[in-house]
Amino acid sequence: MKLQDRLDALRDDFENGRFPLVPTQAQLDTMRRATQSLIDSRQAENALEAGDIAPKFMLRDPDGSIVSSGALLARGPLVATFYRGIWCPYCNYDLQALEEVRPAIEAHGASLVAISPQTQANSRKSQRDNKLGFPILSDPGAAVADRFGLRFKLPEDLIEVYRQFGNDLAKTNDDSSGVLPMPARYVIGTDGVIAYAEVNPDYTRRPDPSELLPVLDRLRAGAPA
Secondary structure (H helix, E strand, O other): OOHHHHHHHHHHHHHOOOOOOOOOHHHHHHHHHHHHHHHHHOHHHHOOOOOOEOOOOEEEOOOOOEEEHHHHHOOOOEEEEEOOOOOOHHHHHHHHHHHHHHHHHHHOOOEEEEEEOOOHHHHHHHHHHHOOOOOEEEOHHHHHHHHOOOEEEOOHHHHHHHHHOOOOHHHHOOOOOOEEEOOEEEEEOOOOEEEEEEEOOOOOOOOOHHHHHHHHHHHHHOOOO
């Protein structure tokens, strides 16, 4: 089953009461309004895209070790996915789908990382719960996400809805700013140039990870991505 098919089924279950957490109509309206507002803002159009130079970063993995994009790119291409957090089931499905193609990504000589504003402790739990073989790097305040043009501030009414769902973002991220990254995936070549970029302000819509492999094929062949 393709990733988007899984996400569509998840959304249908959530919106129609077939989910452990059953939202009220008011909560659903708040969530839909916030997503539409982010789409209408056209912020995604300002995110980095293919052909741009990717910002360098140094972030901590769940064990506290520093991971450098420069060191990863010295070994081969880098696939980076921006992850909202452990509390988002759509994002967890996305990580699981990436894990399924991780062996193929690594067979192309590439590295795979996720980048999230959540704390290292939550990233450790995310990795365990989703059975990941790649690290989730902590990006406090979504600072690296901001350099990619992905950071946005959640409206206060949506922050409150998430709190009603049992997710206090200020605690999850150890940050009271209410910022998150738009979900995004990047493939960065060893020269630091972005070969593939996908950004979507609607967190329920994600491309299938299989789309990454032809990009890595072209990079390995030395052809333009």
